[in-house]
Amino acid sequence: MPTAKSARQTTRETAPRKRRPRDSLSRAVILEAAEKIAERDGLEGLTFGALGTELQAHSTSIYRHFRDKDELVLELIDSLRARSYGSELVSTGDWRDDLRLISRLIHEHYLRYPAFAMQMAARTTRRPTEFKNVEFALDAFRRAGLEDDEAVVATRVFGNFTRAVSALEASLQVLPDEERTMDELAWAVEYRHLSADDYPNIHRVADKLRPVGDPRLFFDGVEMLLESVEARIAAKKRKKRAK
């Protein structure tokens, strides 16, 4: 039974796969298939086995083109990023709207590929898209009225917030359904039943508590950061006038 050489048929359905023509595989072809799978089944569906069937090739053929899975995933992340945003990043003229725009784009991108979010957030790719983002945010904070030093810190804090919180939300989406709904229900139900003695504040606001994954929270956070910048600038102006 395990003698592989036996059957050779033209049916190309039940028979053992025909050998793929030489040079029909390449990094690009593999990445395309990987993207398809990732979009369809998420990151946990992206296995060498799945890639093999998708490509109609033997799974281990991929090792001829990528050293290991990590190399494949990193490459995939960068190609997704380039495709997803980059063209839409055009200044509105208003520094607040610019920062809202870039954070929204990144947020959307992370949620579109939630399985990759953590990797995207943590790793530096050092490619044009990344440079453009930094430049864009720096420029906005400068136009807001921050000094160079302040703008650098603000850019980094803002960027870390955007990427980290987006990744957090994305990771919630990736959880198996059962766990996610349990977690979400917890806020609605379990928090309501805490005693008023031990948890007076929670007890009082239990109705208003939002689940951690509430998407509005991201934008609330962005607004808070913007407000803090505005406050700092206002303080600066007051000081100047006092002189």
Add this chain to the structure above:
Amino acid sequence: MPTAKSARQTTRETAPRKRRPRDSLSRAVILEAAEKIAERDGLEGLTFGALGTELQAHSTSIYRHFRDKDELVLELIDSLRARSYGSELVSTGDWRDDLRLISRLIHEHYLRYPAFAMQMAARTTRRPTEFKNVEFALDAFRRAGLEDDEAVVATRVFGNFTRAVSALEASLQVLPDEERTMDELAWAVEYRHLSADDYPNIHRVADKLRPVGDPRLFFDGVEMLLESVEARIAAKKRKKRAK
């Protein structure tokens, strides 16, 4: 060779393990062993196999006490959390310092167990420590002068920021050394070489750019969030006085 029943010796070293006495295993015992392993080898070292050897028990015995690995990990996370900063969470009297305190404690905790950081950040454990944190933050924001609705949003934003950014930093620590140093160097070197035409702002502030993982950025972010709360309260006071 694989006949397991053969040798029975008193050496308790080379011989096949003796059966563990009944009821010598329990959730608590298993969690203790799991914590030991996690501290020593990280999360990827925490397998049922490792747990088995650590406990001198068969790996699958654990299934008598935990439904699956997820349940075990969640329980572990909460016990780590309780031990790590359950006792230190005492109000200072000042709402700002309280928020600085809790965010610092969580930040430190995440960096102490970087392998768990992402799970800790994303999952709701619905256990006392978690309730206490929410109650503590809610109370601080209320004392700052926010209304209930505002305090709820602020608590969530603040919590998401703290957990997400801490998890991001932790995940950097977990990266293989080679990749991490490459990423860090990039900020110092590569960003300096960008053209002044394409990236005028980056070019100007290149010296001041900090790597994404710079630990000060976390606390800068906390201060920005505090400032935004202060600004909102100040605005509220002004409005009141104007009446």
Add this chain to the structure above:
DNA sequence: TGCAGATAGTCAGAGGCGTTGACTTAGGGT
């Protein structure tokens, strides 16, 4: 024209993981 090498695709399998179902044995209740 034909042969040698290199190289891309194939395959079996090693070794790791979580999880399951059948088993064995020890202790407690009647």
Add this chain to the structure above:
DNA sequence: ACCCTAAGTCAACGCCTCTGACTATCTGCA
């Protein structure tokens, strides 16, 4: 004294990544 039940054990399944040997095919060179 018995048996029943639950805790611990074990073999095995199915999935994963990755390796080393194999084999077919294409390219360059005589």
